[in-house]
Amino acid sequence: xxxxxxxxxxxxxxxxxxxxxxxxxxxxxxxxxxxxxxxxxxxxxxxxxxxxxxxxxxxxxxxxxxxxxxxxxxxxxxxxxxxxxxxxxxxxxxxxxxxxxxxxxxxxxxxx
Amino acid sequence: xxxxxxxxxxxxxxxxxxxxxxxxxxxxxxxxxxxxxxxxxxxxxxxxxxxxxxxxxxxxxxxxxxxxxxxxxxxxxxxxxxxxxxxxxxxxxxxxxxxxxxxxxxxxxxxxxxxx
Numbered sequence: 001x002x003x004x005x006x007x008x009x010x011x012x013x014x015x016x017x018x019x020x021x022x023x024x025x026x027x028x029x030x031x032x033x034x035x036x037x038x039x040x041x042x043x044x045x046x047x048x049x050x051x052x053x054x055x056x057x058x059x060x061x062x063x064x065x066x067x068x069x070x071x072x073x074x075x076x077x078x079x080x081x082x083x084x085x086x087x088x089x090x091x092x093x094x095x096x097x098x099x100x101x102x103x104x105x106x107x108x109x110x111x112x
Numbered sequence: 113x114x115x116x117x118x119x120x121x122x123x124x125x126x127x128x129x130x131x132x133x134x135x136x137x138x139x140x141x142x143x144x145x146x147x148x149x150x151x152x153x154x155x156x157x158x159x160x161x162x163x164x165x166x167x168x169x170x171x172x173x174x175x176x177x178x179x180x181x182x183x184x185x186x187x188x189x190x191x192x193x194x195x196x197x198x199x200x201x202x203x204x205x206x207x208x209x210x211x212x213x214x215x216x217x218x219x220x221x222x223x224x225x226x227x228x
Contacts, residue, residue, distance in 0.1 A: 044156070
């Protein structure tokens with residue numbers, strides 16, 4: 001049973017527009033959520049995280065929203081840039097030093 | 113800059129030999145590190161949790177005698193692929209939790225292993 005789901009395998013947006021990447025989870029014990037960006041043959045790069053005590057965290061062009069009642073989080077990238085094109089993984093954990101549970105990832109393509 | 117490093121970045125070895133991969137946290141101490149394996153076009157697969165000063169915890173289906181993990185210090189964990197075979201060829205990635213400041217798990221750049 002997949003505990004972290006990224007239901008859309010891909011997303012294509014125009015440069016300058018907003019990219020919204022969605023993620024759902026089923027395990028209510030998760031209390032820390034992270035987003036990573038990944039290129040082929042490289043390790044994931046940390047983007048932004050959010051604790052379950054918050055519903056929003058913002059860092060530059062990246063904002064993560066958490067809806068605990070819906071067990072849903074989303075990553076907003078505004079404005080999207082061609083360099084944002086990559087695979088994005090949503091991950092969840094039960095806290096620091098706990099293992100991460102990853103979604104399957106979504107491939108974002110930003111068109112110039 | 114990189115906060116978790118891996119060495120080597122690429123390694124080619126003959127079948128039957130052992131290969132050691134190092135994972136270092138560069139500017140923080142990590143009591144817990146993780147080892148992942150990535151198959152082509154697949155998400156990361158957690159292999160084991162490396163605990164400083166104690167035995168690693170392996171995920172179901174991962175052979176602990178095949179993939180030896182040693183977390184000798186708070187900044188270094190090693191993964192040794194013993195008696196490597198071609199099916200062990202893969203991309204191995206480590207990660208470490210940084211619990212000082214913003215708690216985040218950082219990943220290394222990965223090690224590409226090719227067993228001939």
